[in-house]
Amino acid sequence: MKKLIIPMFCALMLAVGCKHAEAENAVSNETESVENVGQSGVVDESSRPNVVQMAAQSEDHTTLVAAVKAADLVNALSSAGPFTVFAPTNAAFDKLPAGTVEGLLKPEKKADLQNILEYHTYVGVLKTDYMQDGQEFEMVSPSKVKITKQGDKTFVNGSEIVASIETANGIIHVIEDVLLPK
Numbered sequence: 001m002k003k004l005i006i007p008m009f010c011a012l013m014l015a016v017g018c019k020h021a022e023a024e025n026a027v028s029n030e031t032e033s034v035e036n037v038g039q040s041g042v043v044d045e046s047s048r049p050n051v052v053q054m055a056a057q058s059e060d061h062t063t064l065v066a067a068v069k070a071a072d073l074v075n076a077l078s079s080a081g082p083f084t085v086f087a088p089t090n091a092a093f094d095k096l097p098a099g100t101v102e103g104l105l106k107p108e109k110k111a112d113l114q115n116i117l118e119y120h121t122y123v124g125v126l127k128t129d130y131m132q133d134g135q136e137f138e139m140v141s142p143s144k145v146k147i148t149k150q151g152d153k154t155f156v157n158g159s160e161i162v163a164s165i166e167t168a169n170g171i172i173h174v175i176e177d178v179l180l181p182k
Contacts, residue, residue, distance in 0.1 A: 048168040051085050052077045055172065063093040063101060070105045071113045077121070081169035084122040086145070086156050088178045096178060115141050119181040125171050128154040128161055143181040 052074055055061045064087055068074055077083060093101050104113045118140035126137065133149040148155045155161065159177035 048166075050078050050169040051081070051083055051167045051172055054165055054167045055085075055087060060089045060091075060174075061087055063090045064088060066105065067101075067113055067117060070107075071110060071117050073114065073117055077169075079169065081123070082125045083170035084124060084126040085170065085172050086120045086122075086159075086161075086175050086179060087172045088120070088175055092159075092175065092177050115181060116178070119143055119145070119179055126173075127171065128164055128173070141181055145179065 049057065052065070052068060055068070056065050068077060077085070103109055104116070121140045122137050122145075123140060131147045131149070131154055133147065135147040136144040137147070138144050145156050148158070153160055156173070156175060157177075157179050159175040159179065161173040161175055163174040165172045165174070
């Protein structure tokens with residue numbers, strides 16, 4: 001009987017050890033894949049979308065999303081924030097001189113594109129209800145935007161905020177012009 005128990009015990013320990021090693025490898029691979037993707041790779045089906053996810057859901061912001069990707073800002077804007085993003089529509093990008101957007105999306109123009117997109121981003125939440133006429137806010141780029149009010153309308157650098165969307169990590173203000181740093 002002892003001769004039978006010892007080989008069975010060894011076989012059981014070997015099987016448990018193999019399963020444990022497989023589980024460790026699976027966890028290690030999962031961790032590596034999450035670490036390689038950054039914050040934007042975290043999938044959470046129950047929370048509200050962040051600013052990047054919300055913009056990606058909008059048919060009117062495909063150019064902005066392409067620019068955020070080309071500028072390598074997806075992970076930064078997917079983080080906890082909070083952020084206020086003044087989000088130009090596709091039509092806003094279409095107002096720029098021909099070839100401007102295509103030129104900015106090239107890898108060698110990444111720094112220029114980042115500067116422009118950072119000029120559309122404020123660290124913190126700016127709700128239009130609390131914005132005052134004449135206020136200035138320093139954006140992520142070291143330049144300021146100016147708020148103006150006309151009745152119940154709010155403008156940033158002269159571009160009307162046509163919609164505001166709260167997200168998990170801030171707020172998006174939809175605008176109809178691309179803001180260019182001075």
